[in-house]
Amino acid sequence: PFVAAGPAGRWAIPEPLALASLRELEAEGTILHGDFRPGRVGREWCDPGVLRTLRKRSLARLRREVEPVDGAACARFLLSWHGIGSDAVGPERLREVLSQLEGLPLPASVYERDVLAARVPGYEPRMLDELCAAGEFTWMGRGALGRDDGRVAFFRRERLPLLAPVATEPPAGEIPAAILGALREKGALFFSDLVGAARAPLREVLDALWDLAWAGFVTNDTFGPVRALAWPRDGRVRPYRGTGSLIPAEAAGRWSLVSTPAATPTERAHALAGSLLERYGVVTRECAATEGLPGGFSSVYPVLKAMEESGRVRRGYFIEGLGGAQFALPGAVDRLRAGREAPRDETAVVLAAIDPANPYGAMLPWPLRVPNGRSTPQRAAGASVALVSGEPVLYLERSGRGLLTFPAAEESAKLELALSALCQSVALSRRRSLTIERIDGEPAAGAAFAPALLGAGFVPGYKGLVLRAGTGGSAPHARRR
Incomplete structure (x- = not known):
């Protein structure tokens, strides 16, 4: 690249004459005009072939700048990226969290209790209801999980056409059709209005309404009805x-x-790629597989590649063990570098196994200590994992009766921190007690790690090792997030 004064001085011609000739060449398409090098004064001119070569070499240099980090560093990065341990509170923090998790389907039973509470200190359900009632966010069902649970995703209302999946055929039947017809004709309605429109028993209308909700056709002004599904019921069905x-x-x-999505496929692909980058910082093929994207990684790859060419993201081999096609925001690359070394002051964090801030079982494989089919961790709703400086140490099964250990549990200091954080999480969950019946598939009382649990506050019980509320969790530097 050069400025017009360059050829003018070289051939001793007036600069205006050189500039006029350069503009003629630009009009013919044989030369380009723009800002190509940082710190230069004045706009520059460059041959298109030379510019392409410079761009390729610049991208190659950026890719070589970052050596890949290991799994623990990746986990530490994700914890920081998601603000686990952040001191920010209130509705503004909740807005940030919901925006980062936008479009991600998670079980409703753990969304507030485990995912939002881990990111928003002092989280209260009314905070979410207020944002939904104000029209800032809306929730959408993404499939039922049994009778009283299902996957939900949150969206900013203005981005719903860009990120919401295209709904398929609604549930069959006269009652669902009557509900949809009434909502199309009259707009938002209360349940009593829907019962009147359907002219059917209350319970049948309620079941049909939730079939439509889990299928992604209807939603509510607040998250209260979803929350109420987990409440105890007396079994009575009152007639309307x-x-x-x-x-x-x-x-x-x-x-x-x-709202039915109205955006073009290109607009949706760009929005989806941006959402993945905001959620993970580094987008890989494994991220796409975890989220179950329609079309897989190939649906966003062209967009990510175009973003790399425009300088908005970087491509390289950032995380060990993952595919070579890794795209990262520049800020994410810097934070990956900063977290390469484990901190001296280690801390323990307990996360839901399905939390997107936990890379294990999704982006990264579980580092199994006892590789057998009966003791394989799963990213299941209700299961928890205790991490110490990004390394998984303990996995608590969703039933609460089985405990699995990872290789890091061999280090007594990490095991102590993980057990302390796990005990604190039990206390915060308001359980009366936790009974561990199995450790790595063996009876808890005779397991190799039983002494460590006893030292953390567990006591022998009829079925295994029991932790009662108000005991344990005294080790330093342990916290539950």
Whole structure:
């Protein structure tokens, strides 16, 4: 690249004459005009072939700048990227969290209790209801998980057409059709209005409404009805008698149709790529597989490649053990470098196994200590993993009765920190007790790690080792997030 004064001085011609000739060449397409090098004064000119060569060499140099980090460093990066341990509180912090998790389907039973509470200190359900009622965010069902649970995803309302999946055929039947027809004709309605429109028993209308909700066709003004699905029920089904009848908590509030996506495939691909970068910092083929993207990694690869060519993201081999096609935001690359070495002051964090801040079992394989089919960790709703400086140490099964250990548990200091954090998580979950019946598939009382659990506050019980509320969790530098 050069400025017009270069050829003018070389051939001793007036600069305006050189500039006029350069503009003629630009009009013919044989030369380009722009800002090509940082720190230069004035716009520059360059041959297109030379510019392509410079760009390729610059990208190759950027790819070589970062040596790949190991799995523990990747985990430490994700914990920081997601703000696990952040001191930020209140609705503003919740907005940031929901924006980062936008479009990610997670089981409703753990979304608030394990995922949001890990990121927003002092989280209260009313905070989420207020954001939804104000029209800032909306939730969308992404498939039922049994009778009282299902996957949900949150979206900013203005980005719903860009990120929401395209709905398939609605559930068959007269009642779902009547509900959809009433909502299309009259807009948002209360449950009593839907019962009147369907002209069917309350329980049948409620079941049909939730079939539509889990299929992604209807939503509610707040998250309260989803939350109420987990409440104890008395088993009685009260008939609908019109005004004054008792409306089930899982049907409260106004129901409305989910907006049908209207964006083009290109717009949706760009929005999806941006969402993945915001959520993970480094996007890989494994990320796409974890989220179950329609079309897989290839659906966003062209967008990521174009973003690399424009300088918005970097491509390289950033994380060991993952595919070679890794795209990262520049800020994420810097934070990966900074977290390469484990901190001296180690801390323990307990996360839900399905939390996107936990890379193990998704982006990275579990570092199994006892590789057998009966003791393989799963990213299941209700299961937890204790990490110490990014290394997995303990895995608590969703039933709460089985405990698995990882190679890092061989280090007594890490095991002590992980057990202390696990005990604190039990206390914060308001459980009365936790009974470990199996450790690495063996009876807990005779397992090799039983003394460590006893030292953390567990006591022998009829079925195994029991931790009662109010005991354990005293080790330093342990925290639950």
